[in-house]
Amino acid sequence: MAGGPVARVLVDSPLPQLDTLLDYRVPERLASAVAPGVRVRVPLRSGGRIAHAWVVELAERSEYRGELSEVDDVVTDVPLLMPDVWRLARAAADRAAGNASDILRIAIPARYVRAEKAWRADPVDPGPLPGSAPAIDGYEPGRVERGLAAGERMALAADARPVRLPSGTWVGAWAVTLAESAAHVLAHDRSSLLAVPDYRDQEQLEAALAALVDRRRVLRTDARQSGPDRYRAFLDATGEAARVVIGNRSTVYAPAARLGLIALFDDGDPLQSEPLAPGVHARDAALIRQEQSGAALVLLGHTRSVDVQRLVEVGWVHDVPLRRGARPRVVLTEQQAAPESGGARIPSAAWREAQEAIAHGPVLVQVARPGHAPLLVCDRCREPARCTACGGALAVPRAGGPAQCTLCGTSASGWRCRVCEGTRLRAAVVGASRTAEELGRAFPRSRVVVSDGERPLLRVTAEPQLVVATRGAEPIADGGYRAVLLLDGERMLLRESLRVAEDCLRWWSDAAALAAPGAPVFLVGVGGAIGTALATWTQPAWAAEELETRRALRFPPAVRMASVVSSPERLAEGLERLHGIDGVDVLGPAPAEEGLERAIVRFGYAQGAEVAAGLKAEAIRAATERRRPVAGRRPGRPPTLRVRMDDPDLP
Structure with missing residues (x-):
């Protein structure tokens, strides 16, 4: 056995054979700097290369009987890898058959020397703790508070309405629920990790927290920050002060002193799924960390994912329904065979409601896709029309003229359906830009705005206006929308995916939750079980039926x-x-x-x-x-x- 001191390190490498702890001897010149959690440089015997590594632990001696290589240098003596984050990364990587170093690359931001020096020289005062623990409104009195204290795993139904904060800012009620939960935990000097899909949700959550928590206690970590700002926030989170850390999916890996709450909003959103190897979903990482830490876990959403429904049915997560809260007034319509004059494919009942509602405030129109050109389908069987040359989608050009391929530009002349041999085409879905143009002609005295991936809007005022938004890009309106029209539902359901119905129900539920209390929400062209679930606001029951179907077919998340x-x-x-x-x-x-x-x-x-x-x-x-x-x-x-x-x- 080699004598100590010995550093057991994890090499930062994507090679699976290096996903294990390696022993290196600590030279005397680095003895005071090498500590668990610091980043070091170590030699690799193959080719004399030098690699970065994380010191996981120190030992007096090594079980390796040969001669140990020495740690080459210390990159930074600030412990960045906390023990609980290492345990989480190791467990999550093992579950995903991946490398722990890949997860640490997601969890720990890149180092910025100037930001680190500023943090050392001028540590931020975290500010006072909340004077009292706020009550969490909307549920059985004390139910959520007891769950937070006991470290319970809870699936919460979100209140589906916009609310006005004391500052005058309007946010979704879900943001207030998460802020109250985090403030309750913080009042007991414990930290919270709040993960939301994107920056739009972070803006609402940050505004809700500002009404309850000192801003210095809130740390924001997301990809929209500059590198130094994100690294500085990470360094602040490694301290001993209890914090509220908010951000996207990687937030579940953030360091936190005395962790008391891990919360995810809208866990079914694809943005909560990590695309980088080994691809651990934020929900799975949160479940692992909750079990390791004993903190409470809150899964909050307007609709319930089938994955969470499985956890509820096996008793691993407890269902916490709303005791009182808003339920949108959803109306199901029949999709008309042909668009009405000036109606832009909006049924007459929804058309009349929109005309009346826009006199009092904003009206939301949700469409399936951005852009201008309408996509085409077979007029007989509704099969999406594909280019015979490359297989791309066929659409009508913005400048007009015959249909052509959106990829290679080949004309659709002589097109024939591969399913029913039909030769006639019809528009299946119109992009947000073209919808806005049509509505602008139909509502000549009303302002029309577009919100999509290229031109996202965070919020709109309460003045009368038509807001045409793609799914997931709907801005929140002051006071809520006076009417909501959900178009292209039939087209959304045509997407080839196991989770297409689940995704559509989530898109429609999130948009319906932006309506003012009592305002009508029209779902166009969709009925059946999924339409009924939205109209009756019984998404958990739909998720249970969907899970039962997947069990019979042995599809995820049943397996x-x-x-x-x-x-x-x-x-x-x-x-x-x-x-x-x-x-x-x-x-x-x-x-x-x-x-x-x-x-x-x-x-x-x-x-x-x-x-x-x-x-x-x-x-x-x-x-x-x-x-x-x-x-x-x-x-x-x-x-x-x-x-x-x-x-x-x-x-």
Whole structure:
């Protein structure tokens, strides 16, 4: 055994074979600087390279019997990797068959030396704690407060209405609920982590917190901040003062002193799913951290994701319904066979309500997509029209003229439906810009504004105006919208995805929650169970029925799925390891990319750890195996095996 002191480090590398703690001897010159959580530089024996690494722990001696390499240098002596964040990263990576260093790259922002020096020289006074714990309104008196104190996991139904803060700013009632919960926890000198989908939600949450908590206690961490500002906020979070940290999905990994609450708003939003490897969803990371820390967990939303419904049904998360709160007045309409004159595909009942409502305030019109050109479908079977040359969508150009491909520009002349052999086209969905133009002609005395991904609006005033917004880009209106029209519902449901109905119900619910109390919300062209769930505001019941259907089909989240991509030979060898695990079945393989195949592994939650460990071992094996060189050829790279657990892109 090598004598100490010894630093056990995790090398910052995407290579799966390096996803383990390595021992390095700490030289005497660095003995005072090397500590758990600091970032260091260490040599790698292959090629004499130097890599960055995180010191996870120190030991007196090493079990390795050979000669240890020395730590080369200390990047910063500020402990950035907190013990609870390391435990979370390790557990989340193991669940996802990935590398802990990939998660730490998401959790810990890039270092900025000037920001670090300023933080050392002038630490920010965190300000006073709230004098009293505020009551959390809308639920059974004391119910949420008891759950927060006990570290309970709760699924909360959000109050679906806009509310006015003492400052005069209007926000969604959900933001007030999260702010009250965080202030309640902070009054007991404990920290909160509040993760929301995007900056629009962060603006509302920050405004709601300003009414209850000293601003110095609130830390904002998101991608819209400058690098130094984000790093400074992270450094502040590593301190001993209790804080409220708000931000996007990566907030669940933030350091926090005496963590008391982890909260996610709208966990079903795709923005809560991490696209970077190993692709751990914010909800899954929050569940792991809650179990490790004992903090309370709040999953809040206007509608319930099927994943949360499964957790409620197995008893892992407790359902907390609203005792009193607003429920939008949703009206289901029949989609008309042809647009009414000047009505821009709006049914007559909704048209009349919109005309009356705009005299008193803003009216929201939600559409499926941005832009101007209408997408086309077959007039007979409603199959989306595709270009015969490249498969792109067919649309009518903004300047007018015959339909053409949106990708390659090929004319649609001679088009024939591949399903029913029909030859006539019709508009299925019109973009936000064109809808705004049509409504501008129909409402000549009203102001028309557009909010989409290119021109997002955070809020609009209470003056009469028509707001045409794409799904997810709807601004909040002072006092709420006097009417809401949800268009293109039929087209939204045509998207090929397992979660399309769940996504649509969430989009419509979030838009309906922007309506003023009592204002009508018209859902155009959609009926059935999903339309009824929105009209009766019984989204949890719909989620329960959807979950039951997926159980019968063995689809997520009733089971877990992983996608495995590699060469045919390597893929077959990798899947062989899983054959002995009960309850595991493999779908495929099928062609994926050039020379590669993809297989889908389906398994139960009880088998998740074993499946993840097996796939991770195969990934390491694929990355480290060496093949015999072929005479006359340069040695190629070994075949890789890519694993994505709970892949959100699976159909």
